[in-house]
Amino acid sequence: MNTSVPTRLPGGRNATAEKLLVAASELMIERASIEVSLSDIAQKSGVNAALVKYHFGNKDGLLLALLARDAATEMSQLEYLISQQITPSAKLRLHIGGIIRAYHQFPYMNRLIHYLLHESSMEAADEVSQFFVAPLLDFHRRLLTEGVKAGEFRDIDPVLFYTSLIGACDHLFFGRQAMSRATGVGPVTDEVCRDYINHMEALIFGGMLNGQMANGE
Numbered sequence: 001m002n003t004s005v006p007t008r009l010p011g012g013r014n015a016t017a018e019k020l021l022v023a024a025s026e027l028m029i030e031r032a033s034i035e036v037s038l039s040d041i042a043q044k045s046g047v048n049a050a051l052v053k054y055h056f057g058n059k060d061g062l063l064l065a066l067l068a069r070d071a072a073t074e075m076s077q078l079e080y081l082i083s084q085q086i087t088p089s090a091k092l093r094l095h096i097g098g099i100i101r102a103y104h105q106f107p108y109m110n111r112l113i114h115y116l117l118h119e120s121s122m123e124a125a126d127e128v129s130q131f132f133v134a135p136l137l138d139f140h141r142r143l144l145t146e147g148v149k150a151g152e153f154r155d156i157d158p159v160l161f162y163t164s165l166i167g168a169c170d171h172l173f174f175g176r177q178a179m180s181r182a183t184g185v186g187p188v189t190d191e192v193c194r195d196y197i198n199h200m201e202a203l204i205f206g207g208m209l210n211g212q213m214a215n216g217e
Contacts, residue, residue, distance in 0.1 A: 016055065023045035060116070
């Protein structure tokens with residue numbers, strides 16, 4: 001699994017802005033936290049901190065651009081997946097693994113989503129809803145509809161499905177620190193990620209396949 005930080009951004013962003021985003025991403029991964037200062041980002045990127053305001057407005061603007069950058073790749077993969085000539089069940093299996101790996105590749109993603117949705121501005125929350133939440137919900141709606149028509153899935157509310165899958169993926173990373181304190185579990189390693197994918201596949205497929213599919217018929 002590729003866990004490197006992307007070094008190119010969609011939309012033709014200029015090289016200086018790119019350096020700032022890559023530096024912010026690397027620092028958050030290194031520190032397992034989104035609490036990084038503009039001076040730290042500037043030092044790592046080799047760019048003057050004053051240029052953050054020029055390119056992004058402020059630190060929250062930089063964080064929003066970072067999340068949008070990371071989400072853009074994932075959203076484009078959803079469109080590719082839905083267009084594939086494979087069964088809805090196969091698409092769902094790939095999606096479960098893909099969304100968990102995305103959280104693992106960008107371990108700061110869930111913290112950024114929570115921060116920008118609940119602790120930043122209304123404008124930032126609206127943007128996150130538009131480029132992350134809405135496309136995922138739409139993908140789930142289309143995939144579930146396809147699965148029902150194919151006779152593979154029972155009828156499931158896409159909002160409830162989104163809440164179940166994304167909530168479970170999010171909590172693996174967002175709640176890991178609390179679980180570590182309570183039970184002594186370690187960090188989310190590649191092995192933990194693989195185990196969680198298998199667990200979520202079994203859990204979700206066991207609850208949403210229709211009777212014949214669940215019995216392997």
